[in-house]
Amino acid sequence: MDLAQLTSDLEALRARATGAAGGAPDTAALDAIELEVLGKKGELTAILRGIGGLPAEDRPKVGAIANAVRGSVEAALGEARARLGSSELAARLAAEAVDVTTPGRPIRRGSLHPIMETAREISRVFGQFGFVDYEGPEIEDDVTNFQMLNIPPDHPARDLWDTLYVDIEGGLLRPHTSPGQIRVMHAERPPIRALLPGRCFRYEATDASHASEFFQVEGLMVDEGTNLADLKGQLVEFAHAMFGEGTATRFRPGYYPFTEPSVAFDIGCLVCGGPGCPACGRTGWMTILGAGMVHPVVLQYGGIDPERYQGFAFGMGVERITMLRHGVQDLRVFLEGDLRFLEQFR
Numbered sequence: 372m373d374l375a376q377l378t379s380d381l382e383a384l385r386a387r388a389t390g391a392a393g394g395a396p397d398t399a400a401l402d403a404i405e406l407e408v409l410g411k412k413g414e415l416t417a418i419l420r421g422i423g424g425l426p427a428e429d430r431p432k433v434g435a436i437a438n439a440v441r442g443s444v445e446a447a448l449g450e451a452r453a454r455l456g457s458s459e460l461a462a463r464l465a466a467e468a469v470d471v472t473t474p475g476r477p478i479r480r481g482s483l484h485p486i487m488e489t490a491r492e493i494s495r496v497f498g499q500f501g502f503v504d505y506e507g508p509e510i511e512d513d514v515t516n517f518q519m520l521n522i523p524p525d526h527p528a529r530d531l532w533d534t535l536y537v538d539i540e541g542g543l544l545r546p547h548t549s550p551g552q553i554r555v556m557h558a559e560r561p562p563i564r565a566l567l568p569g570r571c572f573r574y575e576a577t578d579a580s581h582a583s584e585f586f587q588v589e590g591l592m593v594d595e596g597t598n599l600a601d602l603k604g605q606l607v608e609f610a611h612a613m614f615g616e617g618t619a620t621r622f623r624p625g626y627y628p629f630t631e632p633s634v635a636f637d638i639g640c641l642v643c644g645g646p647g648c649p650a651c652g653r654t655g656w657m658t659i660l661g662a663g664m665v666h667p668v669v670l671q672y673g674g675i676d677p678e679r680y681q682g683f684a685f686g687m688g689v690e691r692i693t694m695l696r697h698g699v700q701d702l703r704v705f706l707e708g709d710l711r712f713l714e715q716f717r
């Protein structure tokens with residue numbers, strides 16, 4: 372091995388390596404060239420191994436050339452890396468570009484169940500009369516559901532409610548929201564204006580107008596001098612707000628053990644407006660709630676002095692009112708959760 376040979380080997384390597392760097396297709400190829408030429412076990416090192424066979428005065432010369440070769444190869448690699456790197460970035464940006472003009476995937480908006488929507492509308496109207504929403508439990512006890520509502524154990528009036536009992540001593544699924552009256556009286560002092568919307572349960576054979584699950588909204592007002600005219604006035608106002616100013620209304624005598632006197636409240640049938648209609652049983656009237664003056668015994672059970680305070684109460688069927696508002700003929704659709712029905716109320 373002599374100086375001339377080593378020098379020409381080094382020059383040949385420089386030419387080959389810089390040429391390869393210039394023609395490399397991507398940065399991975401550059402990494403490979405770097406390793407092959409400049410790496411610890413690379414070609415440059417291999418050539419320099421021959422340096423040991425040179426006379427001492429020639430060695431620095433070869434060292435200087437080798438450094439120059441390393442410098443040129445590094446420069447060529449750096450240049451190629453800059454060039455390829457920016458075009459690779461450009462290619463990646465193009466490939467991964469997000470088309471911000473593509474229309475978004477629409478988020479489907481939900482809506483209140485029509486029963487909930489009606490219950491809220493009822494609360495809104497009575498809210499304007501000063502009534503505030505309360506909530507009672509769906510599993511009630513016999514005392515609150517019956518006895519404190521003036522319905523003793525074994526009294527035939529219990530037959531007015533086809534009650535479902537649960538496997539808890541004295542427990543039952545409330546067949547109406549009226550036990551909420553007792554709970555509100557225990558929690559508040561008069562004047563009371565309470566609304567109690569909620570789910571109720573009865574042992575019923577299901578048909579177009581009966582279900583074993585349904586909603587009621589209970590109302591209770593207790594104050595000094597509250598009378599039947601107050602009840603009448605507020606229910607008529609409610610009917611006009613809910614069904615329109617021209618809606619006909621009427622009161623009929625009714626019976627409930629917890630109100631005295633008791634009434635049924637009817638509105639003129641919205642389907643026909645007169646006799647001959649299947650929707651109202653050809654009477655021209657539809658009953659939407661039961662009501663009356665709170666029985667003095669019930670006030671007493673509620674811890675309220677009936678000598679000083681009087682009250683009225685009502686309980687309305689939310690399904691019935693929803694059917695009237697929207698012209699729905701069969702209340703089973705409210706329980707089925709069929710989106711084709713529910714989506715019409717958005």
Ligand code: PHE
Pocket residue numbers: 546547548549627630633661662663684685686687
């Ligand atoms: N709770 C009665 C029912 O479900 C309705 C009602 C409520 C009657 C309040 C009078 C007063 O049938």
